[in-house]
Amino acid sequence: MILTCKTAGESHGPCGLAIIEGLPAGLTLDVEFINQELQRRQGGYGRGGRQAIETDRAEFLTGVRGGTTTGAPLTVQVVNKDSRLNDADKTPPVHRPRPGHADLAGAVKWQTNDCRNTLERASARETAARTAAGAISRCLLRAFDIRVFGYVKGMLDVVAPTHPTREMLDELIALREDSAVYCPDDATCKAIIAHIKQAKIDKDTVGGLCETVVFGCPPGLGSCASWQEKLDAKIAYAVMGIQAFKAVEIGLGSECGKHTGSNVHDPIQYDASQANESHFGFTRPRNNAGGIEGGMTNGMPVVVKGTMKPISTLLQGMDSVDLCTGQNERSDYERSDVCALPAASVVMENVVAFEIASAFLTSFSGTTMDMVRASFNAYAKRARNIIQS
Numbered sequence: 001m002i003l004t005c006k007t008a009g010e011s012h013g014p015c016g017l018a019i020i021e022g023l024p025a026g027l028t029l030d031v032e033f034i035n036q037e038l039q040r041r042q043g044g045y046g047r048g049g050r051q052a053i054e055t056d057r058a059e060f061l062t063g064v065r066g067g068t069t070t071g072a073p074l075t076v077q078v079v080n081k082d083s084r085l086n087d088a089d090k091t092p093p094v095h096r097p098r099p100g101h102a103d104l105a106g107a108v109k110w111q112t113n114d115c116r117n118t119l120e121r122a123s124a125r126e127t128a129a130r131t132a133a134g135a136i137s138r139c140l141l142r143a144f145d146i147r148v149f150g151y152v153k154g155m156l157d158v159v160a161p162t163h164p165t166r167e168m169l170d171e172l173i174a175l176r177e178d179s180a181v182y183c184p185d186d187a188t189c190k191a192i193i194a195h196i197k198q199a200k201i202d203k204d205t206v207g208g209l210c211e212t213v214v215f216g217c218p219p220g221l222g223s224c225a226s227w228q229e230k231l232d233a234k235i236a237y238a239v240m241g242i243q244a245f246k247a248v249e250i251g252l253g254s255e256c257g258k259h260t261g262s263n264v265h266d267p268i269q270y271d272a273s274q275a276n277e278s279h280f281g282f283t284r285p286r287n288n289a290g291g292i293e294g295g296m297t298n299g300m301p302v303v304v305k306g307t308m309k310p311i312s313t314l315l316q317g318m319d320s321v322d323l324c325t326g327q328n329e330r331s332d333y334e335r336s337d338v339c340a341l342p343a344a345s346v347v348m349e350n351v352v353a354f355e356i357a358s359a360f361l362t363s364f365s366g367t368t369m370d371m372v373r374a375s376f377n378a379y380a381k382r383a384r385n386i387i388q389s
């Protein structure tokens with residue numbers, strides 16, 4: 001069965017839910033880790049008042065018994081403390097759509113001049129459920145030594161000179177934990193904080209750039225056999241599905257078009273002494289492909305960049321139209337964040353992880369973790385014998 005996730009819930013409804021299908025039985029969930037990811041998603045400099053109200057925790061409603069998956073559909077719930085959707089006084093109608101938000105298109109789509117229903121579902125609050133689902137999938141990845149690292153890479157005129165490696169991973173995680181904006185590079189971190197402060201003063205907002213790197217994927221996850229199975233396409237779909245993301249790049253990304261083939265493609269090397277590594281001995285001196293060729297992992301780290309636009313709720317408002325009168329008005333303001341880029345880096349890390357886990361279980365399927373492991377081990381053994389030395 002293919003690993004899938006559906007989410008439900010409104011920003012100010014009772015809860016967010018993720019329903020995950022396709023996890024094998026016998027996967028032990030690290031609930032502390034899952035909750036840590038939820039907590040990180042709530043944080044980061046630039047957040048607004050909502051996060052002081054919420055304490056996001058994963059509550060397992062179905063598919064888990066004694067901390068271990070049963071193989072049945074898993075439902076995880078994240079409760080909203082600021083639940084007031086059915087109190088009309090506390091969730092007033094929104095008639096002046098915010099440029100950049102789903103407000104206007106949703107009002108037309110659902111044939112109403114009140115943007116409330118649209119914004120409640122379009123809200124980035126939904127990413128709490130998706131982060132929980134991603135963190136759950138990472139419990140599976142970690143059982144196969146696949147590690148995922150996400151961080152804030154840049155904003156406006158600054159880009160961190162950070163290029164994560166497996167060897168640096170623990171140090172990078174520690175640096176990221178020390179950073180108010182989840183950026184392991186101190187100078188970039190300071191510049192980003194200054195930008196967020198200025199945006200707040202200007203009653204404006206800022207977005208930026210996130211990067212996620214996945215270490216330890218065996219070659220062959222995803223497939224070139226059909227375009228729907230291409231892992232880069234699936235990752236792009238998932239990352240573009242994060243609220244406010246406007247661009248996704250794998251490896252060199254759009255820079256590819258600025259260089260010739262010999263400078264873009266990564267030479268192939270083989271080292272039999274490294275056949276027991278996750279890449280089975282196939283290495284590259286560089287990683288412009290971002291670890292994916294032909295829609296499949298090639299044994300190098302998977303490197304994904306995502307760009308988030310500035311939050312569309314501006315304290316200063318923007319030119320808009322009142323949907324009741326048709327008159328030009330400033331857009332409505334709802335309590336919001338000046339910048340949710342650090343949170344978005346956590347969401348991105350976890351949605352990328354989910355796609356990797358899905359591709360992994362497609363290659364190595366099994367109803368139990370033991371069967372998945374046996375399938376993976378058999379594959380790894382054969383892959384190590386491709387070159388008969």
Ligand code: EPS
Binds near residue numbers: 119
């Ligand atoms: C959001 C508006 C704010 C954000 C929210 C996304 O919520 P509120 O209107 O309740 O202050 O805080 O993000 C979250 C609640 C979250 O947990 O990430 C929006 O309009 O998208």
